[in-house]
Amino acid sequence: MLIVPGTEMTPEEFRDFGHAVVDWIADYRAGVEELPVRGPVRPGGLREQLPPRLPEEGESPESMLADLDRVIVPALTHWQHPSFFGYFPANASLASVLGDLLSSGLGVQGMSWTTSPAATELEQYLLDGLARELGLPAEFTFPGGGGGVIQDSASSAVLVALLTALHRGSAGAWRSSGLTGGEVVYGSAETHSSLAKAVRVAGLGHDGLRSVSVDPDTLAMRPAALAEAVAEDMAAGRRPVLVCATVGTTGTGAVDPLSEIAAICREHGIWLHVDAAWAGVAALCPELRAPFAGVAEADSFCTNAHKWLMTAFDCGLYWTRHPDVLVDALSILPEYLRDPAGVGGAVVDYRDWQIPLGRRFRALKLWAVLRWFGLRGLREHLRLHVALAEELAELVRGDERFALVTEPSFALVCLRARTGAGAAADDRRTERLLASINESGRAFLSHTAVAGRPVIRVAIGGVTTERGHVLALWRLLGEAFEAAAAG
Amino acid sequence: MLIVPGTEMTPEEFRDFGHAVVDWIADYRAGVEELPVRGPVRPGGLREQLPPRLPEEGESPESMLADLDRVIVPALTHWQHPSFFGYFPANASLASVLGDLLSSGLGVQGMSWTTSPAATELEQYLLDGLARELGLPAEFTFPGGGGGVIQDSASSAVLVALLTALHRGSAGAWRSSGLTGGEVVYGSAETHSSLAKAVRVAGLGHDGLRSVSVDPDTLAMRPAALAEAVAEDMAAGRRPVLVCATVGTTGTGAVDPLSEIAAICREHGIWLHVDAAWAGVAALCPELRAPFAGVAEADSFCTNAHKWLMTAFDCGLYWTRHPDVLVDALSILPEYLRDPAGVGGAVVDYRDWQIPLGRRFRALKLWAVLRWFGLRGLREHLRLHVALAEELAELVRGDERFALVTEPSFALVCLRARTGAGAAADDRRTERLLASINESGRAFLSHTAVAGRPVIRVAIGGVTTERGHVLALWRLLGEAFEAAAAG
Numbered sequence: 001m002l003i004v005p006g007t008e009m010t011p012e013e014f015r016d017f018g019h020a021v022v023d024w025i026a027d028y029r030a031g032v033e034e035l036p037v038r039g040p041v042r043p044g045g046l047r048e049q050l051p052p053r054l055p056e057e058g059e060s061p062e063s064m065l066a067d068l069d070r071v072i073v074p075a076l077t078h079w080q081h082p083s084f085f086g087y088f089p090a091n092a093s094l095a096s097v098l099g100d101l102l103s104s105g106l107g108v109q110g111m112s113w114t115t116s117p118a119a120t121e122l123e124q125y126l127l128d129g130l131a132r133e134l135g136l137p138a139e140f141t142f143p144g145g146g147g148g149v150i151q152d153s154a155s156s157a158v159l160v161a162l163l164t165a166l167h168r169g170s171a172g173a174w175r176s177s178g179l180t181g182g183e184v185v186y187g188s189a190e191t192h193s194s195l196a197k198a199v200r201v202a203g204l205g206h207d208g209l210r211s212v213s214v215d216p217d218t219l220a221m222r223p224a225a226l227a228e229a230v231a232e233d234m235a236a237g238r239r240p241v242l243v244c245a246t247v248g249t250t251g252t253g254a255v256d257p258l259s260e261i262a263a264i265c266r267e268h269g270i271w272l273h274v275d276a277a278w279a280g281v282a283a284l285c286p287e288l289r290a291p292f293a294g295v296a297e298a299d300s301f302c303t304n305a306h307k308w309l310m311t312a313f314d315c316g317l318y319w320t321r322h323p324d325v326l327v328d329a330l331s332i333l334p335e336y337l338r339d340p341a342g343v344g345g346a347v348v349d350y351r352d353w354q355i356p357l358g359r360r361f362r363a364l365k366l367w368a369v370l371r372w373f374g375l376r377g378l379r380e381h382l383r384l385h386v387a388l389a390e391e392l393a394e395l396v397r398g399d400e401r402f403a404l405v406t407e408p409s410f411a412l413v414c415l416r417a418r419t420g421a422g423a424a425a426d427d428r429r430t431e432r433l434l435a436s437i438n439e440s441g442r443a444f445l446s447h448t449a450v451a452g453r454p455v456i457r458v459a460i461g462g463v464t465t466e467r468g469h470v471l472a473l474w475r476l477l478g479e480a481f482e483a484a485a486a487g
Numbered sequence: 488m489l490i491v492p493g494t495e496m497t498p499e500e501f502r503d504f505g506h507a508v509v510d511w512i513a514d515y516r517a518g519v520e521e522l523p524v525r526g527p528v529r530p531g532g533l534r535e536q537l538p539p540r541l542p543e544e545g546e547s548p549e550s551m552l553a554d555l556d557r558v559i560v561p562a563l564t565h566w567q568h569p570s571f572f573g574y575f576p577a578n579a580s581l582a583s584v585l586g587d588l589l590s591s592g593l594g595v596q597g598m599s600w601t602t603s604p605a606a607t608e609l610e611q612y613l614l615d616g617l618a619r620e621l622g623l624p625a626e627f628t629f630p631g632g633g634g635g636v637i638q639d640s641a642s643s644a645v646l647v648a649l650l651t652a653l654h655r656g657s658a659g660a661w662r663s664s665g666l667t668g669g670e671v672v673y674g675s676a677e678t679h680s681s682l683a684k685a686v687r688v689a690g691l692g693h694d695g696l697r698s699v700s701v702d703p704d705t706l707a708m709r710p711a712a713l714a715e716a717v718a719e720d721m722a723a724g725r726r727p728v729l730v731c732a733t734v735g736t737t738g739t740g741a742v743d744p745l746s747e748i749a750a751i752c753r754e755h756g757i758w759l760h761v762d763a764a765w766a767g768v769a770a771l772c773p774e775l776r777a778p779f780a781g782v783a784e785a786d787s788f789c790t791n792a793h794k795w796l797m798t799a800f801d802c803g804l805y806w807t808r809h810p811d812v813l814v815d816a817l818s819i820l821p822e823y824l825r826d827p828a829g830v831g832g833a834v835v836d837y838r839d840w841q842i843p844l845g846r847r848f849r850a851l852k853l854w855a856v857l858r859w860f861g862l863r864g865l866r867e868h869l870r871l872h873v874a875l876a877e878e879l880a881e882l883v884r885g886d887e888r889f890a891l892v893t894e895p896s897f898a899l900v901c902l903r904a905r906t907g908a909g910a911a912a913d914d915r916r917t918e919r920l921l922a923s924i925n926e927s928g929r930a931f932l933s934h935t936a937v938a939g940r941p942v943i944r945v946a947i948g949g950v951t952t953e954r955g956h957v958l959a960l961w962r963l964l965g966e967a968f969e970a971a972a973a974g
Contacts, residue, residue, distance in 0.1 A: 006859075006860055006861055006863060006864030006867065007860075007864060007867075008580055008581065008797075008950050008951055009580065009581040009582055009859065011513040011514070011516045011517035011581075012513070013581075014509070014512070014513050014516065014581040014584075014585075015509060015510060015513040017585060018505075018506075018509030018510075018512070018513065018581075018584075018585060018588075019505075019506050019509055021509075021585045021588055021589060021592075022501070022502060022505030022506055022508075022509060022588075023502060023505075024589070024592075025501065025505070025588070025589065025592030025593075026498040026499070026501050026502040026505065027498070028592060028593070029498045029501065029592070030498035041604045043600070043604070043828060043833045043834045044608070045604075045608075046604065046605055046608035046609065046612070047608060047611070047612050050612055053616065053619075054613070054616040054617065054619075054620060054857050054862055055857060055858055055861050055862065056861055056862050056863055057861040057863055057864075058858065058859050058860050058861035058863070058864045059858055059859070059861070061582070061585060061855070061858070061859065063858065064586075064854065064855060064858050068589065071605070072605045072609065073605075074605075075603075075604045075605035075608065076593065076595050076603045076604070076605050076606070077595060077601070077602050077603045077604075078595070079594055079595045079596055079602075079603070080593070080594045080595075086602075087596070087602070087823070090594060090595075090596050090845075091594075092591060092592075092594030093495055093496065094495065094496040094498075094500075094501040094505075095496055095548070096591070097501075097505075097588070097591040097592050097594075098501075098504060098505060098508045098548060099551075100587070100588075100591045101505075101508055101509075101512070101584070101587075101588050101591065102508060102511070102512070102555065104579060104583070104584040104587045104588065104799045104852075105508075105511075105512030105515060105516070105579075105584050106512075106515070106563065106567070107566055107567045107577060107578075107579030107584075107799055107800070108563050108564060108565070108566045108567075108577075109566055109574070109577050109800065113530070114564070115564050115566075115573075115574070116562075116563045116564045116566070117528045117530070117532075117533065117562045117563070117564075118533055118558070118559045118560075118561075118562035118563050119563070121531070121532075121533035121534060121562065122533065122559065124534070125533070125534050125537055126541070129540065129541040130541065132540075132541075133541060152639060152843050152845075153843040153844060153845045154844075155842060155843040155844045155845075156842060156843050159688075159842065163687075163688060166690075173692075174690075174692060175687060175692060175693060176692050176693045176694055177692040177693075177694050178666065178668075178687075178690045178691045178692025178694065178695055179665065179666055179668075179690040179692075181665075181666075181668070192821075193819045193820075193821040193824070193844070194843075194844055196819050197817065197819050197842070197844075200650075200662060200665075200816075200817075200819075201646075201650060201688065201689065201817075201842060202688065202689070202690050203653075203661075203665045203666040203689050203690025203691070204665045204690070205660075205661060205662060205663050205664040205665025205666075206662060206663045206664075207663055207664050207665065208665055250821075250823055251821075251822070251823055306845070310495075312591045312594055313594070313596065313845055313846075313847050314843075314845060314847060329687075330684065330687075332680045332683050332684050332687075333680075334679075334680040334737075334738075335738070335934070335935050335936040336574070336737055336738055336933060336934065336935045336944070337680070341530060346530045347530045355642060355643060355646065355684070355688060355842065356639050356640040356642040356643050356681075356801075357640060357641075357642045357680070357681055357684075358577075358639075358640045358642075358793070358800055358801060359800075360800050360801060365591075367551065368548070368551060370541050370542060371542055371545065371546055371548070371550065371551050372493075372496065372545050372546070372548065373493055373494075373545050374493055374542045374543055374544040374545035374546070375541055375542065375543050376493060376543055376544055376545070377493030377494060377544075377545045380493065380494075446823060447822070447823065448822050448823045449822040457823070463495050464495055
């Protein structure tokens with residue numbers, strides 16, 4: 001084939017190069033387990049391997065694939081490695097990769113219904129269907145007067161929830177005159193940092209965020225403490241706007257008591273946002289739904305398909321029972337975006353449900369996941385990892401060298417080393433064995449702190465993570481414990 | 488091959504299905520010109536064609552491809568159609584599609600340097616290189632003490648600029664105590680609506696946004712009016728925070744006079760953000776750089792590779808000379824994100840440069856574009872469309888049935904019908920011919936308003952848009968003019 005780089009790739013060239021890229025990815029996924037989960041990388045090391053200037057002349061994609069092997073792959077942390085247990089999983093299943101490829105290939109913009117009706121309507125369809133399967137109330141679906149939308153992430157979801165709450169709480173004045181001062185938002189010390197970021201972005205400043213105390217054992221928000229903080233703020237003339245409750249905190253997977261929190265919110269007209277960024281998808285399994293009791297009373301709910309529901313980033317799912325308030329809060333309609341369908345109110349224009357204007361056709365990757373796995377396949381995936389977490393926790397319980405810091409939550413296990421030589425020695429050992437495992441490249445773990453002490457998090461949920469990988473991690477923990485003792 | 492849907496696709500299955508999806512996209516792109524740019528679609532029509540419940544059992548991807556043909560494609564507006572001239576182009580070149588596929592396939596998270604060093608370092612490398620090629624000042628590059636980052640869109644870029652400006656202007660108080668009231672932001676009536684949205688999101692309310700008057704002919708912001716508004720606000724005790732100047736407004740491609748605006752900003756310590764979301768990439772061509780004179784004095788600059796630089800959405804490029812202030816404004820460091828590289832300051836953690844926490848490896852699609860086209864190929868693409876816009880404008884000038892509303896700007900031509908029967912008749916004819924062209928499916932155009940009157944925008948810049956498509960559009964405009972007269 002005669003290739004003329006510098007002009008648009010022909011469909012025939014795309015066919016050939018596309019097959020080559022697909023094959024490259026197939027090989028990468030087939031071989032990723034053989035790679036160190038994270039190799040040794042020096043800051044700035046990549047730049048030295050690239051030419052000083054951007055290329056003047058075009059070139060065939062083969063050279064880029066060669067550079068991927070040579071320069072990029074060695075400097076990655078391999079999130080799709082089956083022994084990646086850090087942060088939360090980003091399980092980008094191959095079905096979702098294909099769905100996302102279709103989205104790029106179509107290259108349409110879904111900012112308004114009219115700019116590509118299918119992009120909006122498929123998203124509405126999927127979010128309604130998932131609401132039903134997750135056991136969310138009918139009021140979160142479009143037929144029930146609510147609605148769902150794909151946000152890039154849970155960070156944006158909580159920001160959108162906060163802006164909607166500010167608008168609602170101001171009787172409309174927020175849109176025109178902004179904050180009045182005295183608006184207050186509530187989370188706990190275990191709430192994800194995205195709440196603090198949203199509070200800052202929205203202009204409240206850190207002073208506008210209350211960190212409600214948690215139960216020292218479960219690390220769940222204490223409703224009594226919340227009620228007290230709200231009362232105190234109201235007495236001082238401040239205005240409670242939003243409470244962010246979490247099902248499955250990032251640190252330890254703690255679960256805030258939704259029903260009790262919802263009662264407080266209802267009493268004072270406070271917006272209740274439920275952040276279940278990681279754990280929310282577990283509600284697909286009826287037997288895992290207990291922690292979500294009370295979610296029907298929330299004003300909004302978020303869970304990320306891109307964490308534990310097999311979907312490549314970004315795919316944050318956000319539902320609210322008040323889409324009218326949301327749209328009223330965020331809509332701005334310049335002439336160049338005005339169209340009859342949108343103005344007539346016959347359709348949903350998702351641009352008004354999010355911060356950015358433009359949007360990809362992200363529903364396709366979620367659709368691809370639902371169709372490839374089926375709900376049954378997704379439930380099996382979730383159940384496998386919950387069972388593996390329980391098995392790992394049982395191993396920890398039976399080994400005097402380790403201790404569970406909290407009971408396992410969904411598929412997250414939090415542990416620390418136990419030396420018998422006191423807390424300071426335990427902490428040093430915990431930090432050293434974590435570092436040594438990550439340096440080994442044989443697994444990757446991340447950490448948190450509980451009561452100021454270091455804790456190792458084992459977040460199970462990779463696309464190809466199986467029992468063998470968890471058992472191998474357990475052996476590795478034991479070896480690293482002994483090596484750290486000797487070292 | 489034995490397919491077991493419901494479990495992760497094997498690499499070998501992915502190879503087969505991936506080839507099929509690539510072929511589907513190749514066929515779509517090869518045939519898109521034969522489709523109506525936008526077919527007739529009824530709100531809610533898509534849902535009726537899908538099963539009422541999400542699938543319980545998994546299935547082979549072939550069925551999804553069949554549904555794409557049956558249900559999705561007929562309900563799309565085809566942004567990659569060569570006769571799509573609406574809004575601004577979203578030119579998702581096939582090279583960028585492959586780059587984005589690699590990003591999904593790798594499935595890594597680039598929120599911190601440590602979570603995948605290559606994702607961060609490649610992005611830094613590309614943004615530095617592009618800054619140089621765009622003629623941006625060295626102070627916008629990492630070696631020069633500034634830096635660039637990929638945002639999802641220009642909406643997020645201007646929000647980030649505003650938050651940074653609020654932080655800088657408050658001597659740090661904004662982080663802790665939020666807005667003080669009286670913060671003011673300046674744009675013009677032609678500034679993109681994302682500025683108004685950012686002002687609302689940041690809590691200033693619409694009252695915090697000044698719409699500076701524009702020159703009635705060029706629709707460019709009047710520096711004298713800006714100076715006056717700033718003086719008035721300062722005299723009243725308000726605090727000017729940010730001016731958003733635009734190179735290439737969405738309505739008509741107007742260019743605000745950067746140097747004169749920069750002088751006013753400098754005098755009063757106001758942050759100058761330059762929004763060149765669409766037109767900014769044209770600065771790759773030295774002969775198109777004149778409208779950007781003065782950009783070296785800006786505090787931040789944004790242009791979208793996903794509009795006119797061949798890159799699939801989302802890829803908004805944002806540079807600032809004050810990354811330290813940006814990071815100080817947005818950073819929040821919970822324990823679970825703490826790592827030695829980030830804490831030591833040796834690396835860039837892009838999570839602190841944006842609103843969301845998580846981020847895709849978006850640099851890959853930009854790299855794929857730069858390598859396939861080369862800078863030379865990209866310049867040729869830009870020049871072709873600028874030349875076609877000039878050719879179309881010349882045709883308009885020579886035809887008494889049409890009038891240019893403004894002089895063509897870069898690759899945007901704004902026109903209206905001219906009936907000889909007065910402004911009201913012209914406006915009716917303009918609206919009718921626009922509607923009839925869009926209904927025909929033979930081209931797609933969008934509109935704006937200038938001085939309250941409807942204007943047809945012809946935004947040239949599609950990946951495969953060539954001279955023939957522009958000339959065909961011109962014939963279509965003539966036919967539609969006559970048909971609208973007769974109708």
